[in-house]
Amino acid sequence: MNLAVAEHGFLSPTGAEIAFVLIGLVVLGSALLVVTTRQVVHAALWLVVTLGGLAAEYLLLTAEFIAWVQVLIYVGAVVVLLLFGLMLTKAPIGYSEPPDSAARIPAAVVALGATATLLTVIVDAFRTAYLHLGDDTVGSTEVTGQSLFKVWVLPFEVLSVLLLAALIGAIVLSRSRSRAHSGRKD
Amino acid sequence: MTDSGMQLAAVGFGTDVWWLILLKAVLIFAFCVVMTLFAIWWERKVVAWMQMRIGPKYTGPQGLLQSLADGVKLALKEDITVKGADKAVYIIAPIVAMVPAFMAFAVIPFGPEVSIFGHRTHLQLTDLPVAVLYILAVASVGIYGIVLAGWSSGSTYPLLGGLRSSAQMISYEIAMGLSFAAVFLYSGSMSTSEIVAAQQDTWYAVLLPVSFIIYVVAMIGETNRAPFDLPEAEGELVGGFHTEYSSLKFALFFLAEYVNMVVVSSLATTLFLGGYLAPWPITAVWEGANSGWWPFLWYFLKVQAFIFVFIWLRGTLPRFRYDQFMKIGWKVLIPLSLVWLMLVATVRALKNEGYEQSRIVLWVAGGVVALLLLSILWDAVTPNRDEEADAKAAGPEPFDPMAGGFPVPPMPGQQLPPVPRRNVRKPEPVGAPAAAELPADRTEGEA
Numbered sequence: 058m059n060l061a062v063a064e065h066g067f068l069s070p071t072g073a074e075i076a077f078v079l080i081g082l083v084v085l086g087s088a089l090l091v092v093t094t095r096q097v098v099h100a101a102l103w104l105v106v107t108l109g110g111l112a113a114e115y116l117l118l119t120a121e122f123i124a125w126v127q128v129l130i131y132v133g134a135v136v137v138l139l140l141f142g143l144m145l146t147k148a149p150i151g152y153s154e155p156p157d158s159a160a161r162i163p164a165a166v167v168a169l170g171a172t173a174t175l176l177t178v179i180v181d182a183f184r185t186a187y188l189h190l191g192d193d194t195v196g197s198t199e200v201t202g203q204s205l206f207k208v209w210v211l212p213f214e215v216l217s218v219l220l221l222a223a224l225i226g227a228i229v230l231s232r233s234r235s236r237a238h239s240g241r242k243d
Numbered sequence: 244m245t246d247s248g249m250q251l252a253a254v255g256f257g258t259d260v261w262w263l264i265l266l267k268a269v270l271i272f273a274f275c276v277v278m279t280l281f282a283i284w285w286e287r288k289v290v291a292w293m294q295m296r297i298g299p300k301y302t303g304p305q306g307l308l309q310s311l312a313d314g315v316k317l318a319l320k321e322d323i324t325v326k327g328a329d330k331a332v333y334i335i336a337p338i339v340a341m342v343p344a345f346m347a348f349a350v351i352p353f354g355p356e357v358s359i360f361g362h363r364t365h366l367q368l369t370d371l372p373v374a375v376l377y378i379l380a381v382a383s384v385g386i387y388g389i390v391l392a393g394w395s396s397g398s399t400y401p402l403l404g405g406l407r408s409s410a411q412m413i414s415y416e417i418a419m420g421l422s423f424a425a426v427f428l429y430s431g432s433m434s435t436s437e438i439v440a441a442q443q444d445t446w447y448a449v450l451l452p453v454s455f456i457i458y459v460v461a462m463i464g465e466t467n468r469a470p471f472d473l474p475e476a477e478g479e480l481v482g483g484f485h486t487e488y489s490s491l492k493f494a495l496f497f498l499a500e501y502v503n504m505v506v507v508s509s510l511a512t513t514l515f516l517g518g519y520l521a522p523w524p525i526t527a528v529w530e531g532a533n534s535g536w537w538p539f540l541w542y543f544l545k546v547q548a549f550i551f552v553f554i555w556l557r558g559t560l561p562r563f564r565y566d567q568f569m570k571i572g573w574k575v576l577i578p579l580s581l582v583w584l585m586l587v588a589t590v591r592a593l594k595n596e597g598y599e600q601s602r603i604v605l606w607v608a609g610g611v612v613a614l615l616l617l618s619i620l621w622d623a624v625t626p627n628r629d630e631e632a633d634a635k636a637a638g639p640e641p642f643d644p645m646a647g648g649f650p651v652p653p654m655p656g657q658q659l660p661p662v663p664r665r666n667v668r669k670p671e672p673v674g675a676p677a678a679a680e681l682p683a684d685r686t687e688g689e690a
Contacts (some may be wrong), residue, residue, distance in 0.1 A: 098394060102332070105387070121373050123379040133383025134413055140390055141409045144402060198373060198433070 084110035120196030327397035337495035340388020398488035404483030408474035415464035421580035439518030469557035507548035
């Protein structure tokens with residue numbers, strides 16, 4: 058944390074800034090590998106590297122709480138669930154055939170569109186935002202909690218409703234299918 | 244938090260000399276390894292005593308060096324890499340299983356400030372404002388070791404073991420995290436040293452008994468120990484996730500399991516049993532119990548007590564069936580900890596609003612009684628579905644063991660259909676048959 062606090066100019070980056078950029082490159086590289094690798098389980102593992110790298114970036118921005126929550130939830134739960142799903146269905150060792158390429162071009166268009174939209178919105182919103190890391194408490198649990206439950210409480214609640222809807226949807230889907238197939242023998 | 248508590252948790256982390264940090268790190272590593280060696284021997288001894296056996300006896304005094312000998316033996320064995328394995332992941336998996344277990348020790352407080360070679364320092368490598376969260380996060384990374392070991396072996400039983408462990412750890416981590424939340428509400432901090440200091444007067448195991456019990460159950464699930472050792476159920480999965488591992492790679496899994504045991508025991512000690520603080524009767528008769536190096540002894544004894552519980556459970560309980568295990572996790576532990584957390588939060592909120600202690604207790608007790616009455620009423624009004632289901636299962640619909648595509652044993656209340664059997668033959672008389680009973684053509688030569 059002390060490194061990030063140190064005085065610096067625009068053209069003389071500190072060690073923390075260099076580390077930030079390097080980790081950013083790692084994150085970007087592993088994210089590319091997630092979508093290009095032909096081995097399904099390896100893709101999930103590269104996703105772990107990506108998400109872990111993001112946690113390291115949060116740590117460099119002094120947001121300890123967010124960083125460890127990122128590790129706990131994304132690395133420790135989401136990707137493990139993903140691996141769980143893969144292993145339940147199909148997780149071959151070695152290379153697997155790429156998925157059907159019919160939807161490739163529309164998928165790329167949608168992905169690029171989403172990226173462009175997100176980039177514009179985020180850059181536009183936070184272009185002038187400035188985080189002064191000299192203050193130790195800027196990323197503390199208290200500050201994070203205050204801003205989450207004071208400023209961002211509506212998006213937070215909307216997100217939880219969305220997750221709840223997804224959860225109920227999954228239950229409904231699995232229940233109706235099991236009822237339709239009850240008594241099957243395979 | 245009392246004033247003396249604040250003194251114990253004095254800030255002063257991250258200011259040690261570099262050689263002191265190195266010394267502490269090495270000592271912690273050595274502590275983990277020695278604890279592992281000791282725990283393996285202790286486990287074998289205790290389980291042996293529980294089963295009226297003697298246990299390891301010949302290697303060293305009372306067989307104390309047995310685990311060391313086993314370690315050397317493992318190191319000298321052939322290191323086999325399975326042909327069908329995903330090589331890179333196969334090699335990384337044991338390392339991933341082991342490293343997080345050691346990393347979690349960085350924030351465990353072994354004792355208060357002591358003097359080492361003239362330097363005042365905490366008996367703790369470092370502390371973070373979010374130390375407990377850090378332990379949870381690091382422990383969740385440890386799952387990868389087991390899951391990937393199971394997958395990369397390229398074999399069915401390990402894959403099943405890995406699958407089980409991933410489902411198991413995810414389910415029990417939720418209950419674990421929720422049980423911590425109650426502690427955070429009381430201590431007002433996630434830093435391990437501050438949580439210990441906040442327990443100067445009362446341990447959280449006394450204040451939050453439900454959280455403590457939930458944590459103890461969840462920690463056994465987290466460490467894959469009996470009765471929750473489904474990922475390596477030898478009766479079902481050969482050796483589980485480490486079936487295809489040998490030599491030092493297998494030893495690393497072994498090490499990871501035992502270090503994890505020490506980690507979760509240390510965490511339970513820190514969060515619920517007052518960490519390194521001396522237990523009550525000792526502090527009453529002896530003023531200096533919490534000074535100098537003595538606290539390390541209290542910490543060590545509490546951790547050993549937890550490890551004994553681990554061994555005791557293993558020697559006592561049979562392994563859970565997988566669906567029972569999941570039911571306990573999702574249908575008992577998680578709802579229970581949610582309700583308990585609500586209760587704790589309500590009490591804390593009422594306290595913050597300035598209500599009296601007795602009045603809060605009255606309100607809470609009243610609420611609990613009302614809920615109980617409601618549930619009794621509900622039970623009386625609604626027909627008992629379980630009995631109906633049982634009646635259905637036993638009555639018109641006979642139990643079909645092959646209904647799911649594979650044979651399963653009957654559940655309680657179900658009856659296996661009668662197995663078609665060959666007719667019982669008439670018992671044949673023993674000895675030489677009487678001449679009159681024999682057919683005419685066999686009377687000669689054979690009799």
